[in-house]
Amino acid sequence: MATVDAVTPTQLFDPVDVDRQLEAGKVLPPAFYTDASIRRLEESLIFRHAWQMVCAELDVREPGQYVTTEIASVPVVVVRDKDRVLHAFVNICTHRANPIMDEAAGTCHHMRCGYHGWAFALDGRLTAVPKFAEGNLPPLETLGLRPLPIGTFAGIVFVALEPQETLGEQVGELAQLMTEAGYDFPFSNPQSGLEPIAEHTGDYSVDANWKVVAENFAECYHCGPTHPGTFAAALEVGKPDWALTQDGKFGLAAGLPLRKSMKPKFEPRTAEYAGSPYGFAQFFVWPNALILTGAIGDHLMRLDPTGPRSTRLAYWGYKRPGLPEDEVDALYKLLMYDGGAEDKVIMEGVQRGLESGFYEAGPTMAGPEAVVSAFQRQVWEALAPGLR
Ligand code: FES
Numbered sequence: 001m002a003t004v005d006a007v008t009p010t011q012l013f014d015p016v017d018v019d020r021q022l023e024a025g026k027v028l029p030p031a032f033y034t035d036a037s038i039r040r041l042e043e044s045l046i047f048r049h050a051w052q053m054v055c056a057e058l059d060v061r062e063p064g065q066y067v068t069t070e071i072a073s074v075p076v077v078v079v080r081d082k083d084r085v086l087h088a089f090v091n092i093c094t095h096r097a098n099p100i101m102d103e104a105a106g107t108c109h110h111m112r113c114g115y116h117g118w119a120f121a122l123d124g125r126l127t128a129v130p131k132f133a134e135g136n137l138p139p140l141e142t143l144g145l146r147p148l149p150i151g152t153f154a155g156i157v158f159v160a161l162e163p164q165e166t167l168g169e170q171v172g173e174l175a176q177l178m179t180e181a182g183y184d185f186p187f188s189n190p191q192s193g194l195e196p197i198a199e200h201t202g203d204y205s206v207d208a209n210w211k212v213v214a215e216n217f218a219e220c221y222h223c224g225p226t227h228p229g230t231f232a233a234a235l236e237v238g239k240p241d242w243a244l245t246q247d248g249k250f251g252l253a254a255g256l257p258l259r260k261s262m263k264p265k266f267e268p269r270t271a272e273y274a275g276s277p278y279g280f281a282q283f284f285v286w287p288n289a290l291i292l293t294g295a296i297g298d299h300l301m302r303l304d305p306t307g308p309r310s311t312r313l314a315y316w317g318y319k320r321p322g323l324p325e326d327e328v329d330a331l332y333k334l335l336m337y338d339g340g341a342e343d344k345v346i347m348e349g350v351q352r353g354l355e356s357g358f359y360e361a362g363p364t365m366a367g368p369e370a371v372v373s374a375f376q377r378q379v380w381e382a383l384a385p386g387l388r
């Protein structure tokens with residue numbers, strides 16, 4: 001079990017006030033976005049437990065294919081073994097703690113540590129130790145890689161360090177909302193022919209708390225003023241179609257139709273992406289993953305807190321055959337790169353505002369920002385046990 005750092009809530013805010021403020025439709029106190037002890041608490045109470053998006057299943061479809069990542073500061077490797085079983089391991093050598101697989105992704109016959117050359121089979125067993133006879137080692141079966149819980153949702157691989165619920169419980173009724181939103185689950189359909197796009201896979205940093213980033217994805221109230229030439233130029237941003245999961249779970253389905261002027265570019269191929277009535281649709285999986293679809297093609301995204309004031313935004317792009325490639329590419333660039341750059345400026349400005357010491361928790365707009373409030377309530381519910 002992860003330990004929880006002691007935080008004296010009264011130093012930062014009164015928990016009773018937080019309840020009251022959220023109830024009154026106000027945002028979380030600024031300390032939630034700036035304080036290092038809150039950040040550590042989030043790592044213990046949210047990120048060490050939550051199932052985290054690692055890659056699409058198709059990224060590890062062949063034996064030996066692997067993907068590495070980091071979850072709550074723990075290096076992780078996901079790999080498919082020779083019997084096609086998918087595994088997740090702590091990517092740390094059981095000899096003297098060197099991270100074993102250092103590429104982001106690749107294909108291997110076995111996992112060999114670069115420090116002293118110990119080699120592990122794709123199912124995690126330690127199989128080769130240089131100068132073995134001189135080692136006087138404990139039984140090799142006690143020195144295998146440490147396995148981690150792994151699961152898939154919508155054809156996407158999730159790993160958790162110390163889960164407190166199943167992946168199914170974490171996603172709640174999201175699959176149903178996605179179906180109702182017209183999503184056709186291309187990642188779990190081997191016939192969909194999705195292929196990774198190296199050019200649209202990468203990451204960038206935002207100098208803002210991860211919740212500022214998540215909240216920016218949780219409303220389109222800002223789309224007109226912030227994105228007049230990007231989102232608002234290509235999409236009907238006025239009345240986004242969205243729904244939240246029930247039972248206190250935060251999951252979001254949101255969609256924006258293409259503007260009339262944009263439709264001719266995509267309409268001739270509508271059949272190829274039947275089930276995606278949107279130019280841009282996103283599904284937010286608590287606490288920090290996004291599945292994107294629509295005329296922009298299919299993309300995954302994960303928001304990783306790297307500090308109280310910084311977030312790494314990782315994204316993976318996939319091509320869907322049959323879509324007009326150049327048009328998809330242009331739309332994706334317009335929205336995710338140009339629009340993303342506009343968001344980055346805003347998010348970093350918001351972070352400075354939160355840190356100024358001259359901002360008191362403001363009100364949310366009950367309609368257009370209902371999702372922001374739902375997200376903040378979920379954050380508060382997760383952290384409250386460590387703060388009361
Ligand atoms: S630390 Fe991996 S072989 Fe020594």
Ligand SMILES: [Fe+2]
Pocket residue numbers: 216222223226227339343
């Ligand atoms: Fe935005």
